Amino acid sequence: MSEPGEKRFETLTVHAGHEPDAESGAVVPAIQPSATFQQDAVGSPRGGFEYARTGNPTRNALESAIAELEGGTHGVAFASGMAATQALFYRLGPGDRLLLGDDVYGGTWRLADKVMARYGVLVDVVDLRDLDVVASAMTAETKMVWLESPTNPMLKVVDISTVARLAATAGALTVVDNTFATPYLQRPLELGADVALHSATKYLGGHSDAVTGMVATRSDEVAERLHFHQNAAGAVPSPFDCWLILRGMRTLAVRMDRACANAALIAEWLTHRPEVSAVHYPGLPDHPQRELVERQMRQPGGMLSFQLRAGETEARRVAGATKLFTLAESLGAVESLIELPAVMTHASVAGSPLAVPHDLVRLSVGIEAAEDLVADLEQALTGR
Numbered sequence: 001m002s003e004p005g006e007k008r009f010e011t012l013t014v015h016a017g018h019e020p021d022a023e024s025g026a027v028v029p030a031i032q033p034s035a036t037f038q039q040d041a042v043g044s045p046r047g048g049f050e051y052a053r054t055g056n057p058t059r060n061a062l063e064s065a066i067a068e069l070e071g072g073t074h075g076v077a078f079a080s081g082m083a084a085t086q087a088l089f090y091r092l093g094p095g096d097r098l099l100l101g102d103d104v105y106g107g108t109w110r111l112a113d114k115v116m117a118r119y120g121v122l123v124d125v126v127d128l129r130d131l132d133v134v135a136s137a138m139t140a141e142t143k144m145v146w147l148e149s150p151t152n153p154m155l156k157v158v159d160i161s162t163v164a165r166l167a168a169t170a171g172a173l174t175v176v177d178n179t180f181a182t183p184y185l186q187r188p189l190e191l192g193a194d195v196a197l198h199s200a201t202k203y204l205g206g207h208s209d210a211v212t213g214m215v216a217t218r219s220d221e222v223a224e225r226l227h228f229h230q231n232a233a234g235a236v237p238s239p240f241d242c243w244l245i246l247r248g249m250r251t252l253a254v255r256m257d258r259a260c261a262n263a264a265l266i267a268e269w270l271t272h273r274p275e276v277s278a279v280h281y282p283g284l285p286d287h288p289q290r291e292l293v294e295r296q297m298r299q300p301g302g303m304l305s306f307q308l309r310a311g312e313t314e315a316r317r318v319a320g321a322t323k324l325f326t327l328a329e330s331l332g333a334v335e336s337l338i339e340l341p342a343v344m345t346h347a348s349v350a351g352s353p354l355a356v357p358h359d360l361v362r363l364s365v366g367i368e369a370a371e372d373l374v375a376d377l378e379q380a381l382t383g384r
């Protein structure tokens, strides 16, 4: 994976999107809460801003930062990851087909299946790891391929450059939900995808204190349409939330390093537990796409899931028995979280081609001491 621009990624994360203020010397960007901006004459906004839904300085800083980190030329911020997803789905019209990976965030499936389908968008679901299946699923009507890698919650890994190439040949746009990996571990635009999307609520913000979505692209056309929808539909983040995400992004690299190290250790430890029937983590030597993980990602990430030999009831008990891992939805923050996808984050995929195992427990591994996290899981697994 190449470094974006001339600086190394760790340096970019600290400085992306802002510089010390020219007047005050403040090293931290200001939060600009103004909803509207003075015009010198009709149609001549003094500082280039008119109304804060259309654009404001704090959001601009955040949008520049994500563009820089993803190696794109444009960044567009939204009120949530789902608002960003919807803005991209707005590209699809009646009769268009969306090719969706068979393991994605439950809310993405819900929006495609329950909302977009009502507007005549047809959704095809395939295992995007199977490139023959991907090639044969592309039709003249396929306008968008939507993938996660690693996927939520099964941690499948998809060959982004090959899927993007197949999509481009068919005239379809490739969108990679890069929430799990972050641009520190994987840069989809460099691999040929058209769009990298984030629930910035997760690793980019990193502290579970702001809900925001972001998109990065190198396409002027995609960015122009997204900015149009951002303004037209108005699902924008507040300047304060933009500032929080920008602050969180400055420590992305160090947080990810620690979360990845902890997750690798826990995943390996879980493989030796008699209570556990399967561990899903892209860093394990027997992960089915191990070679692809090494080619496509800097490190395998801080997310993992595992299945309980004793089944669903035991999975529920374990998820409720941890003391350090908090039982909660969401992921990607400094604190470790545990959840049951089938009834929590992925409840909306029940009965669909994306259904997830009921004995599956998902961990978002935080940056606490690994020994404490292992001890917590041990007491939860053994019930002692």
Ligand SMILES: Cc1ncc(COP(=O)(O)O)c(C=O)c1O
Binding pocket: 080, 081, 082, 083, 105, 107, 148, 152, 177, 179, 180, 198, 199, 200, 201, 211, 212, 213, 330, 345
């Ligand atoms: C992979 C992934 N994409 C998108 C989303 C949606 O983001 P948000 O909750 O910020 O709307 C989530 C939320 O959990 C997610 O896990």
